Amino acid sequence: MVVLVLILAATYFPGSRAYPDYWASDSGRGEQQCDAHPTEALRGSPHGSPLPDSSVTIRALQADGTDAMQLCPGMSYKVLVTFPERRRSIITASSGSFDDTTYLWGSRCPNLIVVGPTLPVTSFAKLPTEVHARLNIPCNGSAGAAANRAAVEQLVVAVTSTSARGSLRWRSTSKSFPMSPSCGNAQCG
Secondary structure, eight states, X not given: OHHHHHHHHHHHOGGGGGSXXXXXXXXXXXXXXXXXOXXXXXXXXXXXXXXXXXXXXXXXXXXXXXXXXXXXXXXXXXXXXXXXXXXEEEEEESSSEEESXXXXXXXXXXXXXXXXXXXXXXXXXXXXXXXXXXXXXXXXXXXXXXXXXXXXXXXXEEEEEEOSSSOOOOXXXXXXXXXXXXXXXXXXX
């Protein structure tokens, strides 16, 4: 019954699509790319067009906890996203797959994290100010985009978020990490 109510709410009240899981699974826009983020205001949504957000930090950490200045094919990194306050968010990587997180969206999009979904209901008080997940980089530096040279040269972690306090406006930021072909896991050959 709860699922039916949520489906009806999403259909008849587009503002309810503001939850990150509604954005990630909105079939009204067709098959969504796994690293897609809102780029414009959606009719009926209270969030408007995303604004740049320099208050969110994105880091990739090596096994020893130091910042990775470049990423190596076949290796894993801890991605750490820090918000200035509790937020619902969509976090994506342009390549690779996340694991070791409670926020993974699903098997169709292993590079997509949804924080603060509608089900199970996440109260604002339980939303995190920090999200961390292990990101596994494929040997070719790209998840299905090896023909796209730009995808091999850098990996982009993008974040779109909204707060329940003050403005409900979408906020977005991203960080590009260079991929280094000179390093990598021995399993990559």
